Amino acid sequence: MKRLPHFTAICLVLLFAVGCSSQSEAENGEESQNNGNSEQEANGDSYLPEITDDDRKPLLLIGIDGVKPSYLEEGFASTPNLDRLIDDGVVAESLKPVFPSLTFPNLYSIVTGLYPGSHGIVGNTVYDPSRGMTLNMRDQEAQTDPEWWGGEPIWVSAEQQGLTAATFFWVGSEAEIGGVKPTHYISYNSRVPHSARTDQVASWLTDDDPVDFASLYFASPDGAGHEHGAGAPEVVEALEAVDHQIGRLISQLENRGVWPDINILVVSDHGMTDLDEEKVIFLDDIIDLSDVDVVEWSPVAMINPKPGKVSDVYNALKEHEDEEHYSVYRREDLPERFHLSNHPRVADIVVIADKPYSLASQFFFSQQGLFSGGHGFDPEYPEMHGVFLAHGPDLPNGVEIETVELVDIYSLMAHLLNLEPAEHDGSLERIGTQIFAE
Numbered sequence: 001m002k003r004l005p006h007f008t009a010i011c012l013v014l015l016f017a018v019g020c021s022s023q024s025e026a027e028n029g030e031e032s033q034n035n036g037n038s039e040q041e042a043n044g045d046s047y048l049p050e051i052t053d054d055d056r057k058p059l060l061l062i063g064i065d066g067v068k069p070s071y072l073e074e075g076f077a078s079t080p081n082l083d084r085l086i087d088d089g090v091v092a093e094s095l096k097p098v099f100p101s102l103t104f105p106n107l108y109s110i111v112t113g114l115y116p117g118s119h120g121i122v123g124n125t126v127y128d129p130s131r132g133m134t135l136n137m138r139d140q141e142a143q144t145d146p147e148w149w150g151g152e153p154i155w156v157s158a159e160q161q162g163l164t165a166a167t168f169f170w171v172g173s174e175a176e177i178g179g180v181k182p183t184h185y186i187s188y189n190s191r192v193p194h195s196a197r198t199d200q201v202a203s204w205l206t207d208d209d210p211v212d213f214a215s216l217y218f219a220s221p222d223g224a225g226h227e228h229g230a231g232a233p234e235v236v237e238a239l240e241a242v243d244h245q246i247g248r249l250i251s252q253l254e255n256r257g258v259w260p261d262i263n264i265l266v267v268s269d270h271g272m273t274d275l276d277e278e279k280v281i282f283l284d285d286i287i288d289l290s291d292v293d294v295v296e297w298s299p300v301a302m303i304n305p306k307p308g309k310v311s312d313v314y315n316a317l318k319e320h321e322d323e324e325h326y327s328v329y330r331r332e333d334l335p336e337r338f339h340l341s342n343h344p345r346v347a348d349i350v351v352i353a354d355k356p357y358s359l360a361s362q363f364f365f366s367q368q369g370l371f372s373g374g375h376g377f378d379p380e381y382p383e384m385h386g387v388f389l390a391h392g393p394d395l396p397n398g399v400e401i402e403t404v405e406l407v408d409i410y411s412l413m414a415h416l417l418n419l420e421p422a423e424h425d426g427s428l429e430r431i432g433t434q435i436f437a438e
């Protein structure tokens with residue numbers, strides 16, 4: 001199978017992802033008794049567990065890239081450790097990612113509770129017109145430059161309020177955001193064995209002075225899904241390997257006597273769908289690529305036309321919208337549900353392919369072909385959804401809930417850590433009623 005290196009799918013190769021999954025938003029929120037995102041209001045609701053500074057439990061956030069709910073169904077893979085968390089904890093039907101359903105935007109939305117249009121990581125590659133710079137997520141320097149990272153990640157909230165945080169990989173954790181880094185963090189390196197990650201995290205959680213918050217990230221099975229397709233045997237193998245490591249981690253926590261005291265969230269950044277080499281939209285058949293800079297390609301193309309070319313490029317793309325399988329928008333006209341149109345890092349023109357179409361140029365496709373699997377599409381597609389599991393002393397036992405909104409996770413984490421949350425786009429009330437109001 002050939003691949004197309006400029007495809008956004010590349011996200012996974014080096015970086016992170018977060019889960020997502022899900023169904024309609026209406027299912028989640030419409031029953032709520034409260035009417036806003038007010039944490040104070042939600043904190044007053046008796047369905048939420050009361051957490052004080054004296055009985056706060058450590059929180060472990062585990063991100064597994066590119067896992068969708070069907071991967072956890074019986075018969076797909078042998079995942080006894082994830083099954084254990086599900087049986088004794090909370091599992092959502094799915095986790096609905098933010099748009100675009102790519103790794104970097106979603107991983108960073110998980111820890112900030114902000115949509116990409118608020119935190120500024122609007123893709124895996126981002127062009128900032130005010131700086132005249134492109135942020136390539138595979139670029140280590142970008143990881144440490146605080147200018148790129150908006151909002152307040154949970155580890156910053158924790159450190160600023162007197163807690164200790166540690167990250168064994170999470171996007172944004174290498175930058176000094178708001179002047180703060182996690183007490184312990186590891187610079188991203190995909191070659192670090194999974195066992196070294198779990199061993200270190202177990203150590204952080206069981207030291208004489210244990211951390212209050214830790215993150216752990218696995219880049220697989222996303223890569224296997226891209227390479228071999230969404231349900232391929234290689235995906236099964238990759239997921240089983242991650243499950244094995246989670247089992248090792250649980251054993252270490254059990255052996256040191258702290259397992260009953262730790263709250264764990266397991267999330268993915270997005271799902272995965274099979275792509276089709278017969279379903280490719282060639283942008284150079286529609287526009288002159290010399291008239292534009294294409295920041296990201298597929299399945300969401302971020303296109304900045306050269307000066308004076310915006311209308312020509314937009315009109316050409318619009319003219320072919322009906323016969324091709326995409327939607328085209330000027331930034332300011334993006335649908336409200338994407339929560340993306342206000343950020344200047346969003347390109348002037350955004351082309352969004354219908355699933356399972358890919359956007360490419362003739363040259364790159366002839367040279368590289370396509371990945372077998374991909375993501376990045378509209379979060380309304382269930383295949384783009386990830387997973388959400390929660391387990392621990394402050395969480396209910398054996399509860400199945402409907403689709404969780406990815407932006408709500410930050411508020412849940414802040415509550416479990418008894419932190420005053422920063423401004424965010426999620427709703428503690430929405431996720432809290434889902435989990436605790438049964």
Ligand SMILES: [Zn+2]
Nearest residue numbers: 009011012222
């Ligand atoms: Zn990916």
